[in-house]
Amino acid sequence: MVGRPMSLASALQQHFGFSAFRPGQEEAVRAVTGSSPARDVLVVMPTGAGKSLCYQLPALVRDDLTLVVSPLVSLMQDQVESLEAIAPGRVALINSQRDSAANAAALRCAADGSLSALYVAPERFGSPGFLEAVRGRVGLFVVDEAHCVSQWGHDFRPDYFRLADAARYLGAQAIIASTATATPQVARDIERRLGLRDPVRVTTGFDRPNLDFVVVRCGTAAVKHRRIAAALAEPGATPAIVYAGTRKGVDRLAESLRAALGREVLAYHAGLGREPRAAAQRRFMSGDVDVVVATNAFGMGVDKADVRTVVHESVPGSLEAYYQEAGRAGRDGDPARALLFAEGRDKGLHVFFIQRSEVDDALVERVASTLMFRGMDGRYDVDARELASDSDDEERLRAVIGHLVQAGVIQPAPAPADRLRGRILTPFDGRARAACRTLVAEGTRARWRQYRAIWAYVEGDGCRRQAILTHFGDTLAPVAHGQCCDVCHPALLAAVPGPRGGANDGREPSGGDLDEAIMATVESASPGCGRTRVVEILRGGRSRRLLENSYDGLPAYGQFDHLTAAEVLGRVDGLITAGRLRSTGGSYPKLVAGAPSGRLAEASA
Ligand code: ADP
Numbered sequence: 001m002v003g004r005p006m007s008l009a010s011a012l013q014q015h016f017g018f019s020a021f022r023p024g025q026e027e028a029v030r031a032v033t034g035s036s037p038a039r040d041v042l043v044v045m046p047t048g049a050g051k052s053l054c055y056q057l058p059a060l061v062r063d064d065l066t067l068v069v070s071p072l073v074s075l076m077q078d079q080v081e082s083l084e085a086i087a088p089g090r091v092a093l094i095n096s097q098r099d100s101a102a103n104a105a106a107l108r109c110a111a112d113g114s115l116s117a118l119y120v121a122p123e124r125f126g127s128p129g130f131l132e133a134v135r136g137r138v139g140l141f142v143v144d145e146a147h148c149v150s151q152w153g154h155d156f157r158p159d160y161f162r163l164a165d166a167a168r169y170l171g172a173q174a175i176i177a178s179t180a181t182a183t184p185q186v187a188r189d190i191e192r193r194l195g196l197r198d199p200v201r202v203t204t205g206f207d208r209p210n211l212d213f214v215v216v217r218c219g220t221a222a223v224k225h226r227r228i229a230a231a232l233a234e235p236g237a238t239p240a241i242v243y244a245g246t247r248k249g250v251d252r253l254a255e256s257l258r259a260a261l262g263r264e265v266l267a268y269h270a271g272l273g274r275e276p277r278a279a280a281q282r283r284f285m286s287g288d289v290d291v292v293v294a295t296n297a298f299g300m301g302v303d304k305a306d307v308r309t310v311v312h313e314s315v316p317g318s319l320e321a322y323y324q325e326a327g328r329a330g331r332d333g334d335p336a337r338a339l340l341f342a343e344g345r346d347k348g349l350h351v352f353f354i355q356r357s358e359v360d361d362a363l364v365e366r367v368a369s370t371l372m373f374r375g376m377d378g379r380y381d382v383d384a385r386e387l388a389s390d391s392d393d394e395e396r397l398r399a400v401i402g403h404l405v406q407a408g409v410i411q412p413a414p415a416p417a418d419r420l421r422g423r424i425l426t427p428f429d430g431r432a433r434a435a436c437r438t439l440v441a442e443g444t445r446a447r448w449r450q451y452r453a454i455w456a457y458v459e460g461d462g463c464r465r466q467a468i469l470t471h472f473g474d475t476l477a478p479v480a481h482g483q484c485c486d487v488c489h490p491a492l493l494a495a496v497p498g499p500r501g502g503a504n505d506g507r508e509p510s511g512g513d514l515d516e517a518i519m520a521t522v523e524s525a526s527p528g529c530g531r532t533r534v535v536e537i538l539r540g541g542r543s544r545r546l547l548e549n550s551y552d553g554l555p556a557y558g559q560f561d562h563l564t565a566a567e568v569l570g571r572v573d574g575l576i577t578a579g580r581l582r583s584t585g586g587s588y589p590k591l592v593a594g595a596p597s598g599r600l601a602e603a604s605a
């Protein structure tokens with residue numbers, strides 16, 4: 001099923017006009033083109049490395065259909081547009097945001113063999129009509145942004161769970177999975193969940209030698225905004241992307257930067273509507289305006305090579321998300337800088353969001369019973385808003401649907417964004433309940449691990465580049481073309497002037513933080529634990545008992561490894577004396593929150 005032999009280098013030149021492969025690309029392309037049977041491939045490369053080419057070139061060289069699964073409509077659109085310019089009439093996309101006539105036309109072209117590449121969203125595989133139309137025609141099955149298949153990743157999509165089955169059913173010769181964000185754990189999870197068979201693993205290093213990494217700890221938002229403005233006013237600091245955590249944060253910071261810099265600053269977030277958003281993107285890309293303040297909605301598919309600074313005005317939820325966004329700086333290889341501004345209160349906000357995103361048994365029950373009740377005939381079709389009243393709820397709902405899919409209870413089908421459709425495979429019985437409970441617990445632990453990793457980065461006192469590479473399992477020695485990071489070159493902080501001559505002004509955790517961490521650990525550890533175990537958790541112990549119970553997934557795990565066991569134990573005993581904690585006694589005494597009623601607990605706090 002493979003096209004006329006031609007050297008891959010000349011195919012690269014002919015189709016894309018590139019004179020050479022980038023590291024890793026040729027190896028990936030070779031694994032799925034040529035005379036031997038195509039092999040599964042796992043491509044792990046940092047953002048901007050050129051992952052798309054690893055499947056786009058094979059798609060154009062082969063004479064069967066390459067099916068590309070991509071999680072975001074905007075990503076698909078970008079890729080299809082640029083491929084269409086290279087190979088007119090040979091690429092198409094299908095998604096639920098287009099009208100059904102356009103989707104049907106694309107499907108006909110896929111079925112009659114005139115397409116080389118078809119881009120689809122993952123939920124498309126719930127449509128029997130779609131599966132039958134392309135079955136037997138698919139050579140390569142591509143899963144882009146494959147970390148979405150992993151609950152350990154930062155952007156889990158339940159629809160990704162069924163992709164392995166779909167690829168097998170369609171008779172695909174090989175699966176190519178690509179991602180920028182795989183830690184070794186996520187990489188293993190991707191291989192397992194997509195059922196990759198002895199895959200060719202293509203990993204380029206994660207190091208970005210031309211980027212300098214700086215973490216600036218600030219006491220207040222006002223200080224932070226002044227320092228961001230100062231950093232952007234430095235010569236050569238722009239074009240710059242400034243990420244803010246919320247829409248409101250974007251508007252506020254854009255306003256304050258406009259005043260401080262005395263020039264136009266763009267704002268970009270999902271609340272703006274399609275046209276203003278597209279205009280902002282266009283003006284930034286063309287260089288018309290050189291600073292954009294945005295939420296994380298900005299960036300996927302934005303391919304501007306000469307970004308000199310990426311600023312984060314607050315700490316993102318995971319190191320994966322951080323590195324992906326920071327990685328948008330300096331794609332042209334020239335020196336560029338990633339500045340992360342951390343405020344003490346960011347940490348509390350993370351805890352708040354993690355706790356708020358927690359799925360409880362009651363929600364799983366509610367969703368399952370609604371679907372079961374509506375789906376008496378084996379199919380369900382419900383209004384998503386009935387089950388989720390706001391966007392936090394939506395996220396929780398997405399997680400629950402994912403658990404139900406993974407537990408084998410339901411199989412979602414394509415649906416507009418506000419509906420849930422699919423088939424019911426089995427009743428929501430004791431087995432399914434238990435499976436969901438395990439998945440919920442796993443998800444929570446994964447979020448706490450992400451929390452710990454990003455804060456270890458922010459608060460760590462070692463080389464930041466090394467910390468990132470270690471996190472991503474990159475064992476090569478770090479290489480820096482510039483000054484590396486603020487730990488290796490504290491002078492880098494001088495370029496971000498602040499009230500104390502550029503020094504960090506973050507504060508160390510206080511005794512009060514330790515008390516709260518002890519209380520939180522006692523309340524959330526399951527099974528509960530005694531005095532010494534709590535101390536071990538807070539100090540980041542690695543004992544078998546501790547790991548078996550996943551205590552390393554608790555929020556405060558390892559947060560107090562700078563204290564001695566005696567110091568932590570002293571505080572635990574202090575809390576017992578103060579009546580906030582008590583021991584259950586018996587031969588395996590456990591700690592429990594001490595006060596008999598909420599009012600008393602508050603009074604003694
Ligand atoms: P990502 O790994 O983030 O998915 P992309 O596939 O979007 O990266 O590629 C980033 C940019 O690199 C694109 O503009 C692409 O055209 C360019 N690119 C990819 N491969 C090559 C190459 N071999 N030579 C030159 N430019 C390339």
Ligand code: MG
Nearest residue numbers: 048051052144
């Ligand atoms: Mg990509």
